[in-house]
Amino acid sequence: MMARPDENSRAQVLALCGGIGGAKLALGLYRTLAPGHLTVAVNTGDDFTHLGLHVSPDIDTVAYTLAGLNDTERGWGLAGESWHFMEALGRLGGETWFQLGDHDLATHVLRTQRLAAGETLSQVTAALAARLGLHGRLLPMSDDPVRTLVDTDEGRLAFQNYFVAQRCRPRVTAISFAGAKEAKVQEDVLALLADGTLAAIVICPSNPYLSVDPMLAIPGLRAALKASPAPVIAVSPIVAGKAVKGPTAKIMEELGLPVSSRAVAEHYGDLLDGFILDDSDAVETARLGVPTVATRTLMETLEDRERLARSVLNFASGLRRHG
């Protein structure tokens, strides 16, 4: 069936997104949808205060990626970044385990300054997006602090300690989200979910346990996703029994789960109206119990990102018609 790009590109779409992997699809959606039609709600469970600065790694990754400023070779941070601050910090005995580029640092300093002046993270994020020239909306999942904690065989670790300092080496036994139960879902996210014009909700191929679960842990989001008239479609981050990037597969193994797209679909459960997995895993579709598209999900090129985005939008369009 041919896509009808004109129709789909004018749909209002909400993407739930973590960092690097999810941002690839967010970019595809951003480039495929007409300007102003994409809203990305971003995980802030990875946020932390470092050197006195409020760092929001996933918000910045998505913002830089949509703006075309991200470093695609290194895989994170800004292209053309320099590291003079880190060198000087190291000489002065400061903490250097978390790399902050000279350009990136401006984002953290401004964010910290504006938060200290009483702005919400939503306001700060909107200002960042506007300055980067983004025409989509970039929203934190919440303006309240939620912090991902990883229980491991070496004790409980703050997320960045586990992820960056320890390089995901410790064995994960459980994951929790401090503050989630007291947090409120960002209000524009809830408003969009209740909006009848919303055409699709896309759970990007981010780590389900580390990047999407922090969002789902906030009271009311899961119910609002289910209540929304728009279909919820998740894209699996697993390809041929492996994670494309990051610790997803390792964590699934450590949590006693099969490393499969089916396990991801089951994790999201009745939230899903549709599921997209890699065509190499198409054998799994029969037993999923949810409409599933099997297509190439590996996003190596910009064309890959846009093509997958069109698949998502077409899939959603079909689910709406038959919903």
Added chain:
Amino acid sequence: MMARPDENSRAQVLALCGGIGGAKLALGLYRTLAPGHLTVAVNTGDDFTHLGLHVSPDIDTVAYTLAGLNDTERGWGLAGESWHFMEALGRLGGETWFQLGDHDLATHVLRTQRLAAGETLSQVTAALAARLGLHGRLLPMSDDPVRTLVDTDEGRLAFQNYFVAQRCRPRVTAISFAGAKEAKVQEDVLALLADGTLAAIVICPSNPYLSVDPMLAIPGLRAALKASPAPVIAVSPIVAGKAVKGPTAKIMEELGLPVSSRAVAEHYGDLLDGFILDDSDAVETARLGVPTVATRTLMETLEDRERLARSVLNFASGLRRHG
């Protein structure tokens, strides 16, 4: 009379210092005195919070200068500095009127972090000095906030607003030091002033009104300087009726003072046991009423700095013998 460098270089010396001009003599003293024999008490009236960071311009100028890291061509900041953070900040709409280099930024971020963690400015400054490998002591004039305010024909301006943003353009009518009356002199400064082994107190050729007066405005310092057994020697920042650098001459004119070393000596008044002015202004010595050395005070080369430092130390040695 020949100097006896061995004796003088082993003297304990306290220098009161502002920024760039004063730091030149501080460097001369630092290189002339035996390791560990120089204590520099630095003006913090210029300190301010910028972009949420605690910036201590004079402390950093003195620290960088003594460590040989300062940019002698630009005249301020670190040699080999880069400006990527500022470029990124500008693109994000942040304030760019106060230049913060990428390397310099590490100092401000660490200072802010440590102050927020409860350390005193003295502790933070000592850690910075140690990291830079300095063998002398670097002390803020106080651990309490003192903020220089400049009353001008355009209203009251915070110091950095007057000095950097307005480039000293507005006409000065008065200068005051918010918080000075409630501040306490840094305790090691007071201890050193009461120490019988102190051989000299040097008021460096900093701006008397902007850089030295903030120190003298703190209750007890002036009395402690007078009570100290060590002679107090000021070096004039005026050479041939002009300020070597900065707004000293402009401010003196605006305050209705003659732009002369004599006016500087009279400003310090009975605090002085000795005064050093440029030999081009030697004509003024007769009417000063205080022992005065007329010598070359312009410090263009490193040798100039060391030679002037030796003059100061020899002068102090003579004043002690005849005191």
